[in-house]
Amino acid sequence: MRVGVIGLGNMGAGIAANLIKAGHDVTVYNRSRPKVDALVAQGARPAETVADACGGDVVLTMLANDEAVAGVAFGDGGIIASAAPGTVHISSSTISVDLSKRLTEAHATAGRGFVAAPVFGRPEAAAAAALFVVAAGPTETVNSVTPVFDAIGQRTFVVSEDPSAANLVKLSGNFLIGSVIESLGEAMALVDRGGVDKHQYLDILTSTLFSAPVYRTYGSLIASEQFEPAGFAAPLGLKDIRLVLSAAEELRVPLPIASLLRDRFLRLLAEGGDQLDWSAISSLAARDAGASDHSA
Amino acid sequence: MRVGVIGLGNMGAGIAANLIKAGHDVTVYNRSRPKVDALVAQGARPAETVADACGGDVVLTMLANDEAVAGVAFGDGGIIASAAPGTVHISSSTISVDLSKRLTEAHATAGRGFVAAPVFGRPEAAAAAALFVVAAGPTETVNSVTPVFDAIGQRTFVVSEDPSAANLVKLSGNFLIGSVIESLGEAMALVDRGGVDKHQYLDILTSTLFSAPVYRTYGSLIASEQFEPAGFAAPLGLKDIRLVLSAAEELRVPLPIASLLRDRFLRLLAEGGDQLDWSAISSLAARDAGASDHSA
Amino acid sequence: MRVGVIGLGNMGAGIAANLIKAGHDVTVYNRSRPKVDALVAQGARPAETVADACGGDVVLTMLANDEAVAGVAFGDGGIIASAAPGTVHISSSTISVDLSKRLTEAHATAGRGFVAAPVFGRPEAAAAAALFVVAAGPTETVNSVTPVFDAIGQRTFVVSEDPSAANLVKLSGNFLIGSVIESLGEAMALVDRGGVDKHQYLDILTSTLFSAPVYRTYGSLIASEQFEPAGFAAPLGLKDIRLVLSAAEELRVPLPIASLLRDRFLRLLAEGGDQLDWSAISSLAARDAGASDHSA
Amino acid sequence: MRVGVIGLGNMGAGIAANLIKAGHDVTVYNRSRPKVDALVAQGARPAETVADACGGDVVLTMLANDEAVAGVAFGDGGIIASAAPGTVHISSSTISVDLSKRLTEAHATAGRGFVAAPVFGRPEAAAAAALFVVAAGPTETVNSVTPVFDAIGQRTFVVSEDPSAANLVKLSGNFLIGSVIESLGEAMALVDRGGVDKHQYLDILTSTLFSAPVYRTYGSLIASEQFEPAGFAAPLGLKDIRLVLSAAEELRVPLPIASLLRDRFLRLLAEGGDQLDWSAISSLAARDAGASDHSA
Incomplete structure (x- = not known):
């Protein structure tokens, strides 16, 4: 699948690397450039802007908190404004139930899929593709992105059709x-x-x-x-x-x-x-x- | 060693059986007789009274609560009154810190050793000699009864010279x-x-x-x-x-x-x-x- | 003084009536008209809009909660947008410290005075001009509106130069x-x-x-x-x-x-x-x- | 009435003085003698022992805590052992519900009356006969000692027939x-x-x-x-x-x-x-x- 990854901290970098290893076509975006370069060396395409990372089948965000996720989602040139009609947004950050509901609503309005998929596991588990993924969203949407979860975790739990339940x-x-x-x-x-x-x-x-x-x-x-x-x-x-x-x-x-x-x-x-x-x-x-x- | 066991509930019965298996000379006492008979069939000697169980190297109590332990310890014909000078009392029940201190004092006055040795584990672990023993008491006294702990548990932690610390x-x-x-x-x-x-x-x-x-x-x-x-x-x-x-x-x-x-x-x-x-x-x-x- | 009163519930109506009795020139605004009419009968001028109540020396708000106060303050035609340069806003509602700070800042930017003055007392005390007023704001601003407090309460406590302290x-x-x-x-x-x-x-x-x-x-x-x-x-x-x-x-x-x-x-x-x-x-x-x- | 008062701290001394002023025949006992002498100067009879204070219609205890009350009640020569058949014990100390129940039982066994009557008020109120008395005990017994409460307090609340309810x-x-x-x-x-x-x-x-x-x-x-x-x-x-x-x-x-x-x-x-x-x-x-x- 064509997957954009936004946020290349300890967790996001490991996730992106494993998506590459699994054969996906991965585009990466990060505020600071060096982390992008490290993944480009592993086979990723670099994105200059958030919008550049939103053109594939999936865009996965792995950021520090609500503010960061809301920033890349709702801002000018953000995911809501930029993603292609068929793109599914997977939010893997630990965010509030409230923000998850706002994202659900905004994506629904835009006619796009949204899946919340926070993970259990430390950076080492992310690097080893050994995360536990807790996913929630409409069944069909969740099923469509299963290859992403398979590439980054050891097991996926689908807990609800309501994304915020995973958060x-x-x-x-x-x-x-x-x-x-x-x-x-x-x-x-x-x-x-x-x-x-x-x-x-x-x-x-x-x-x-x-x-x-x-x-x-x-x-x-x-x-x-x-x-x-x-x-x-x-x-x-x-x-x-x-x-x-x-x-x-x-x-x-x-x-x-x-x-x-x-x-x-x-x-x-x-x-x-x-x-x-x-x-x-x-x-x-x-x-x-x-x-x-x-x-x- | 010659070991008396007082209290043959689910835990005490398993403990007594493993002491027998380990080759100790075991005398058992229980308020109701059938539990005594079951262990006699496995090789134990029956005791008619608490005092009868206090004549060996060790008397181990495994009873329900403070009241039961205080009853067999402090009553007429109880452990304090009846045990031989060299007998060490091991209390394995879950009792109060306060009662443990009273027992420590009473045994010290009587010139006898006292070790608190409550256990972690359920009846199945007691039956399988797989308990974890948390023991406390004067080092020499604890050392003298190590064979008892080895027979009933998989590991012994000695936590203090003060018995009540184990409780x-x-x-x-x-x-x-x-x-x-x-x-x-x-x-x-x-x-x-x-x-x-x-x-x-x-x-x-x-x-x-x-x-x-x-x-x-x-x-x-x-x-x-x-x-x-x-x-x-x-x-x-x-x-x-x-x-x-x-x-x-x-x-x-x-x-x-x-x-x-x-x-x-x-x-x-x-x-x-x-x-x-x-x-x-x-x-x-x-x-x-x-x-x-x-x-x- | 020329005083606008916004919010004529049990508390606000009593406050407005006592301002009239004390000889002030009172303009009243309320979402529903009957409460306005009742005070007009006592000598108040009716205001058709929030802005109409903001033309005097003071505009006092006595509303149910943060949402209501924020609504009349920040909306189109609201107090921030409409009040005259010399008008002091007295907020007597029980509102959040956070909203009080936002009001302080907005009024400061607009070059106007703001005093938080929540009250202790039930509707009967409001009717009897027997409220206790807890006021906070810049000393000069608070002093300039003392006649308002004197008309509605039995005692005023000035607790800080920072309005939110009163809240x-x-x-x-x-x-x-x-x-x-x-x-x-x-x-x-x-x-x-x-x-x-x-x-x-x-x-x-x-x-x-x-x-x-x-x-x-x-x-x-x-x-x-x-x-x-x-x-x-x-x-x-x-x-x-x-x-x-x-x-x-x-x-x-x-x-x-x-x-x-x-x-x-x-x-x-x-x-x-x-x-x-x-x-x-x-x-x-x-x-x-x-x-x-x-x-x- | 003939009233013994045991315990002449700040509270007890004021209580005893007011009983004397009200015309009762008061005997006082205290561990240390000077406090006894001060009340003798006001008209009390001195008691050398607890038992000496238990011969009248009422013996009232006003002591620091459970230990002190249990000491004068249950000891050799204590109230339980020494009081005359018709004597009513009024306990005014702040004691535990548990001790109050033990006193109730012991007095009942001895065929004597017991009333718990702790007080609200500080030493000044005790001195001014302005205490609030919260009394509990069998109705007839409480009624029989009403003159005592009238002499020491401004108001008596009888809350239950069970003495411990007052505690x-x-x-x-x-x-x-x-x-x-x-x-x-x-x-x-x-x-x-x-x-x-x-x-x-x-x-x-x-x-x-x-x-x-x-x-x-x-x-x-x-x-x-x-x-x-x-x-x-x-x-x-x-x-x-x-x-x-x-x-x-x-x-x-x-x-x-x-x-x-x-x-x-x-x-x-x-x-x-x-x-x-x-x-x-x-x-x-x-x-x-x-x-x-x-x-x-």
Whole structure:
């Protein structure tokens, strides 16, 4: 298929590379040129503008946040204005349910297909074509772009005919990660005060019921109080929790743990923690238990 | 070693059987006789009284709760009064930090050894000698009973010289399970209102970052709203959260998620949920989002 | 002074009438005409359009919410576009901090004065010129409109040179009322389960430390479970709590009780409580304690 | 009536003095003798032992906490063992619902009357015979001791035939005060960050809907960050919240704000705030908003 990829960060670059490897005809666009050149070296065509990347069967966006996606979608020369009638837009960024609905509506008005397809997996998984893709959109449209998902991920879950449902699933996943961080932070604060070594404690947890990557990865950061450099910075954590709460409010779903997480992030930022990894909210539980402050 | 085992429920019976298999000289005691007979058939000696089970190198208790353990420990003819000078008491029940401290003190006064060694694992793991043992007590005492742990578990973690630290670790583990139940309950209430199938959602979670037994086991119960029969009844969940909060209060550690869990359990019980599995607190998040009530 | 009043609901009508009584030259505008006529009978001039009400020394807006205020301010023929250079805009509605900042900026750009002056008091207080006015804006501008405040209220508090600070104070007051509702709801659920009559309990409270109108008014509604007709409907309660949380997030201030209130309102609305008074969130505490449902 | 008064702290001394003034025949007991002498000078008879104070129509206890009351009630030579058959025990201390039930049972077994009658009011109100008495017990028993209440208070509320209901009411009152402290702490943290003077803010509140002593008294402490010397120390605040939560758990009533207060007190104490007034929990909201630390 002829696929445009907009956004060549760690995730987008891996995705584009795997589309090339799978034999697709790939055009790439990025605000800064060097990332474009690296993919051209792998066989991609360069796009000078967003519009240049919208002429194929599919245009896939992988950008940082709502603002970036809205920018390339709704601006002059953006996707809505420029894409060909048969082009399907796949949005793989972690964006709000609200923006996903606006994109759905705008594409419908323009008579084009739209699929939300956020992914689970880190840059290494993107590079290895091992992402998990959570896709939603009209069945026929989703089916028409299956070769794209096959090229970038190890498995695709189609969750709804309403694109925004996929964004809801992705955001809820980040909420669950935040819940793990907070609960581990509380548990470690407790056992630490009880004289138990936090690393050994984590070893017990991950040897038994909690043998999942999320406990290993974040547990290790929390036990080590290693919050810099940030893998995912606290302001981004707050942003995602805000998007979850906003989507939940629209659906009238109270989420007490998300409310707690929001308060934790606000406090961390009020204390100057903007540069810290989002797992640093765990340090607040420790400090509330009287631990000296290692985090700020 | 000569080992007495007091308490032959699902867990204790498996433990006693594996001690026999490992070649130890095992005496068993239980309030109701049939469970004793079953182990005698496997090679154990029967004890008529608690005191009869306290004459060896080790007496291990595996009972339901604080009341039961305090009963066999402190009563007339109980362990404190009856055990031989060289006998080490291993307490493997999930008991309070407070009771563990009282046992430590009473045994110290009596000049005997005491080790707290709660376990992680279900009855099947107990039967398969595949438990994880979290042990704490004076190093020499713990070392002296290592053969017992080797016979019943796949791995032993020695976490402190203070026995009650092991109980704290066990209780904190149950707090973390409760946190998973609550956060999954909230997340599933959210995606359900967003039109996503809960079982598919769970499949996504457990295929990615959340591939741990605790998410599979409880996620399945929550997605199915299958809360009867109870694997672990709600009143026991409340009891363990109360013990965690009580231990945390003693150490002056605030645990906001544990406070939330406590309120959830109180509400579930106030509404008549005594017979339900503790994972039924997840139904409250669903109902707060306007779902009709399937749980009570 | 020549004063335009836009918005003649229960509050605005009382304010306009008192401005007339105080001898000001008052022009009134309202979307529906009968309310205009009633004030014309008292001596006001009628305005056919928003612009017609913006020609004097002051234009005061008293409207339902952000949308209504933004509509008369920013639209074609709105206040920003139509007011004379010397006209000062007084916004007395309960609006967001964010809208207040946008109004401040727009008026500054247009070279006009802007004062935020939300009020504390019910329609009866507005009718009796007994409001409490919380005003903020540049000192000189606020001083220039003092006669307006004197005509409508019993006391004016000038809290800041930044207009939005007055809106923050007003919103925080509604947060405090919500806190009283929730805490009374919890306390009454408790004593009710303990066999104490809720009305007598309220009598004890308001005879002692809690002898304030907010306890009397809301306590009586809560004890009687009298939530219809709504004096202030639950969706408005949610809206104000959302505005408080949003302002607090901007300032990075965690507000745990506001988070709890938000979850309460979402649940009440998810269960169909849109028509109920906002004090109906108190019924949730009662129901969580096992009380049968009287509220929905 | 012949009345024994046990416990001559600030509250008990005022109560005893007013009983004397009302013409009752008063015997007083206190652990330290000087307080006894002061009342003897006013006309009381001194008691050398608890038992000496239990020979009249009524024995009233006004002591610091559960431990003190249980000590004089259940010990050798205590009230249960020593009081005459016709003596009614009035317990006016703030004690747990649980202890109140134990006292009820013990007195019933002994064939004597028991009335719980905690009071609302500070030492000045006790001195002025202006307390509010919340009484509970069998109607006939309560009626028989009415002259005592008339002598010490301005009004008596009889809330139940079950004595412990009066203790529940008293404890719930302290919970409501704690709620006011926390909500004011959050609101003041917010407006402070918004540039509003906290004292002026309090003036607005107490001039309008919040014109109650509890807002004036605690609002002033919070605005001034004046937490020493403690009028009511933080550990006592934690104790009362614990008693409320415990009584609520027995009745299966979730109290989310009480859970929040508990976490606040634990944190304050973990940080070394034992000497501070309980209103110092308000400083935590301020610090979470980035305010520098004035409290510890």
